[in-house]
Amino acid sequence: MTISIANLQPIVAILAGVLILIMPRLLNYIVAAYLIVIGLIGLGIFR
Template sequence: MTFSLSIGPLVSLIAGILILVMPRLLSTIVALYLIIMGILGLLGMHNLRF
């Protein structure tokens, strides 16, 4: 059985959980998510898998 994990969905899941747990940090979490996804997109690593 092969298990692969993409970075984009993993970051989205972590951001969603943090927003549920700490809703006051919504703007910070969204900003960090956008920065991370933007950097990964520019570097061509949006399909990076583990």
């Protein structure tokens, strides 16, 4: 798999979501879940 500009934003969203999960607060969980889902949709794993 080659990483292009189109794939970069979802990858960053997934990484940001995982990092936010490390510092748990309720808002952080909500934002992390949102970022992970958007990242997976952006990579085409979910439609």
